[in-house]
Amino acid sequence: MMERELIKKAQAGHNPALNQLLLDNYSILMGYLVKLTLNKELSEDLTQETLLRAVTKIRDYRPEGKFSTWLIAIAKNLYIDDLRKNKKLRNYQEYDSLENTPSREKIPSLEDRVLSGIAFDKMKECLSALSAEKRSVFILKHYYGYSYKEIAAIEQCPLGTVRSRLHNSIEEIRKVMEQEGLDEF
Amino acid sequence: MSSKCRHTQLQMMDWFYDEQEQQNWDMDHAQQCRECRNYYQQLLKTEKNLPRRPLEFEASEDFIRSLEDHVRREGVRSQEQKEKGRIFKELGAFPAAAIILLTLMGSLFYNDIGPSFIQVQLAGLFLFPFLIPILGIVEKRRRQGSDPYGS
Numbered sequence: 001m002m003e004r005e006l007i008k009k010a011q012a013g014h015n016p017a018l019n020q021l022l023l024d025n026y027s028i029l030m031g032y033l034v035k036l037t038l039n040k041e042l043s044e045d046l047t048q049e050t051l052l053r054a055v056t057k058i059r060d061y062r063p064e065g066k067f068s069t070w071l072i073a074i075a076k077n078l079y080i081d082d083l084r085k086n087k088k089l090r091n092y093q094e095y096d097s098l099e100n101t102p103s104r105e106k107i108p109s110l111e112d113r114v115l116s117g118i119a120f121d122k123m124k125e126c127l128s129a130l131s132a133e134k135r136s137v138f139i140l141k142h143y144y145g146y147s148y149k150e151i152a153a154i155e156q157c158p159l160g161t162v163r164s165r166l167h168n169s170i171e172e173i174r175k176v177m178e179q180e181g182l183d184e185f
Numbered sequence: 186m187s188s189k190c191r192h193t194q195l196q197m198m199d200w201f202y203d204e205q206e207q208q209n210w211d212m213d214h215a216q217q218c219r220e221c222r223n224y225y226q227q228l229l230k231t232e233k234n235l236p237r238r239p240l241e242f243e244a245s246e247d248f249i250r251s252l253e254d255h256v257r258r259e260g261v262r263s264q265e266q267k268e269k270g271r272i273f274k275e276l277g278a279f280p281a282a283a284i285i286l287l288t289l290m291g292s293l294f295y296n297d298i299g300p301s302f303i304q305v306q307l308a309g310l311f312l313f314p315f316l317i318p319i320l321g322i323v324e325k326r327r328r329q330g331s332d333p334y335g336s
Contacts, residue, residue: 013260013263013264015253015256015257015260018256019249019253019256022252022256023244023249023252026242026243026244027241027242027243030240030242031240031241031242034240035240048248048251048252051252052252052255055252055255055256055259056259059263122234122235123235126234126235141202142202142231142235142237143237145202145203145237147204148204163195163198163199166198166202167191167194167195167198170224170227170228170231171227173227173231173235174227174230174231177230177234
């Protein structure tokens with residue numbers, strides 16, 4: 001069933017449609033949050049909170065872009081709130097849970113696991129060097145291919161700021177790659 | 186970084202991330218400027234070192250169950266709210282209609298019953314709007330009392 005159709009049904013109170021709509025977007029939301037928070041447990045909590053909030057607010061949603069854009073915007077705001085609340089308690093860069101057993105992740109082959117393990121390490125090194133705002137922009141563009149316009153809507157900032165943050169992210173990633181010897185090209 | 190370099194690098198980035206179909210940057214500058222050449226190389230390195238393949242996740246059975254439960258509860262709650270809203274409107278409509286009717290009757294019997302009856306009707310008519318916020322507060326409290334999610 002098309003996403004628009006599911007949204008219409010969900011807004012009309014059709015529970016199975018709403019369930020399907022949310023579960024269809026689970027992976028993208030969780031993937032985004034894992035990269036943004038660099039913490040799997042926190043990502044699970046935020047994913048759950050985001051989806052529950054989406055259930056409550058589904059009638060207010062205006063389908064202008066992709067449904068995932070709306071969910072990511074909610075998730076990002078929840079993460080920023082969480083960062084503010086726990087600023088003094090947490091240092092997200094010290095989290096080490098990406099290597100933890102991925103209980104909800106699809107079970108990959110051994111080769112995939114080795115490769116993705118290396119990719120995870122690199123990703124973690126690089127992304128942890130960026131501020132939350134820059135990291136979010138970089139993830140949305142680099143991994144999910146959202147347009148500048150969509151990212152500007154999610155981040156609630158001008159398009160120029162999106163470009164600037166992405167440009168700065170690439171610069172900062174270059175420095176990390178050089179420092180950490182990840183520069184293998 | 187010069188503004189020329191920044192502009193060139195932004196153009197490279199736009200092209201690299203499919204925001205522009207063509208390579209719009211100044212090729213002469215890009216070939217001569219070491220900083221811009223390095224930036225282009227960096228875009229390629231980022232692509233190589235951080236593959237764009239998104240992570241795949243599947244929701245656990247427990248998660249799906251709890252989500253379905255929440256969706257169902259939320260559905261019931263919104264249905265209840267709708268019902269309450271309907272009752273509330275009906276409750277509001279009834280006294281309004283009664284007052285209008287009584288006022289009409291009062292005006293018809295004005296000469297026979299006397300001015301005091303009409304005064305009571307008019308007082309009721311003017312007092313009714315003041316009751317609306319009070320009824321609103323009562324309804325809000327009832328909703329809060331029946332909200333199991335605390336939202």
